[in-house]
Amino acid sequence: MKREELEQVVEQALTFLAQILPGSISLYFPLLSVALTWAVKRSLAWEEEIFAWQVWPNPEWIxxxxxxxxxxxxxxxPELNSHFRAEIDNRDLDALRSAFSRLxxxxxxxxxxxCALFYPELEKSDLAALLSTFDTRVEEAKADIKSIPERPRLLEGLRAFAEEAISLGIEAMSQKEIQKLILDVLKRDINNKDV
Amino acid sequence: MFKKPALLLVLTVFVGMACVSHLKEAKTSYAQGQRSARDYQTQASQAYFQKARQEAFQEVRGKPSGQAYMVKGLAELELELWQEAEESFLEAFHYGFEKGEEWAHHLALFGLASSLEESGLQESSRQVYRYLLDRSRIPSITLLAAQKYTESALEEALEREEKEKDKALDSLLKTAQRLSEKDMSCGYYFYLQSQIYGHQSAYRQSFERAVMARELGLPSEAVFRDNDNQIVFCYRGLKDELAPWDWEQFLSIYQEWMRRWSWTDPETPTWLKR
Known part of the structure; x- marks a missing residue:
């Protein structure tokens, strides 16, 4: 597996997303991550899984x-135990339940x-920031996805990207390595455009 | 001289065969769709149901019958085209399919319950879902009604005082058990039972139902993962609760399942990041 070839595939996917979702850069990383994750897992309901996150924060069963x-x-x-120490000690289930539906x-x-949408907060273990922005960012993501006029084209493009990445042996990489690769290319892409 | 009538005869036979094959194709596609749906292959099952609907549509256009409308209605039901399915079942009834009217009636009720729920009339919608899960003989309607009813009833039970809550949970558990008796192959009904046992802190029973749910299959990756988390939760609960000898016995059973599922440790399902 050559990293350069994989990076090229990610770059092509970013170009594609820039065409179809020009104003929603924040969705590129989550969409590419989710497409690869479910493809690597050989999910039978690939299409449904791509958009499954849209039920949060409040699916009925939760x-x-x-x-x-x-x-x-x-x-x-451990990270939740320390952050919510007071609520756990006081058995403050209203507060815990509210945080639970987001975490x-x-x-x-x-x-x-x-996980990809909140990658920066998770990397910094910044639970407060994750919780305070969860609803707004998920709603924004939902609205962006809803506004795509060509949803079948988006799915087609994501599938082509995932299949090509798999043919280059991405299955051998861990989820974290895959995410890092996508992020590196994305950052480079953004920096090049800034210059 | 005989060429034309012969050609006509051949064409008639051919068209006739094509009509027969539309219904046959519709039935075959519907059966394949059901098989895929049972394995939770959503995309494949939807494609089969679409094909079944198209074939049944061709059939009712050329040769309408109760059977053709019934297959069309069933495919529409799976595609969640409620209104179209209701109309197809009524047509099926007009062509002699006796249950058609009842099925159309149940679909209309399901639509009503959904509308009641959307407008915030939880109690009324719950009653209609309850009626449907007791009476409907259409598996997909029973499953949807069961999901809606148990979620809503559980939510209501949790708001009650302790004693009332226990009674409501008992009653809900009986309902979920009855559903499993009606359809033993549905993993989701065992998932529901596992959740209810979890509320009752009956970890052993909750664990056993969650194992059955996992083995039978669950409708989405999120529910599947939640069910795995329930298994781990029960494991931790039993570790605290059981006497050493009982714990040893449980642990050996748990380890057997872990091996079957390829879990490397008791609290880490394979999908969980390490």
Whole structure:
């Protein structure tokens, strides 16, 4: 597997996204990540999974998770345990439930789109920033996706990108390595345009 | 001289065969769609249902029958074209398919329940979903009604006082168990039971239902992962709760499942980042 060839494939995908989603640079990284993740996993419902994140923060089934499950979620992850120490100690389930509906898809279910959308906050472990911007950014992403006039073309392009990346052996890379590769190319692309 | 009538005869036979094959094709595609849907291959199943609908449409255009309209309605149901499915079932009824009217009626009720829910009339919508999950003989309507009903009833139960809540959870569990008895192959019904047992802190039962749900399949990756998280949650709950000997016994069972699922440790499903 040659890194340069993979970078080229990512560059082509970025050019494609710039045509189809010109004003939504913030979506390029999540869309490419999610397309690759589900393709590498050979997901049978690839198309549905690409847009599955759109139910958050409030899918019906999440509102009914048990209190004990929610407490366990916050207690079992060290970064959450320290950030929510007071709420856990006081059994403040209203506060925990509200945070749970935003953090669970990312830190519990590892939704690849949301993980990529909040990549900077996760890298810095900045939970406060993640929580305070979650609703707005997810709503913006939903609106951007909804406004694409050619959704089938977007899916076609993402699929072509994923298939090419797989043919170059991307399956051998971890999710983190894949994300880093996409980010490197994206940053370079943005810097070149700035210059 | 005989050429023309012979050609006509051949054409008639050919057209006749084509009509037969439209219905046959429709049925075959519908069956393939169902098989794919059972394996949660959403894209493939939708393509098969589309094909089944097109073939059934060709059939009813040339040779309308109760059977053709029924297959058309069933395909439309799977494609969530509620209004079209309702009309097809009514047509099927007019052509002699006796259940057609009842099915159309159940679809109309499902539409009504969804509208009630959207306008905030939770209690009324819950009653209609309940009626449908008890009475409907259309599997996809039963499943959708079950999802809607249990989510809504669970949400309501959690708002009640402790004693009332326990009673409501018991009743909801019985409903979910009845659904499994009606369709043992539906993983989602076991997922629902696992969630309810989780509320009752019955970790062993919750674990067992979650294992069954996982083995039978779940409707989306998110629900599948949530079910895995429930398994891990039960594992941790039982670790705290069980006496050493019981724990050893449970652990050996748990390790068997881990091997089957290729989990490298008891709290890390394969999809989880390490």
């Amino acid at each position: 509102r009914t998770k048990s209190d004990m499950f929610i407490l366990d979620f916050f207690q079992s992850k 669970y898809p990312i830190m519990g279910l590892e939704d690849p789109f949301l």
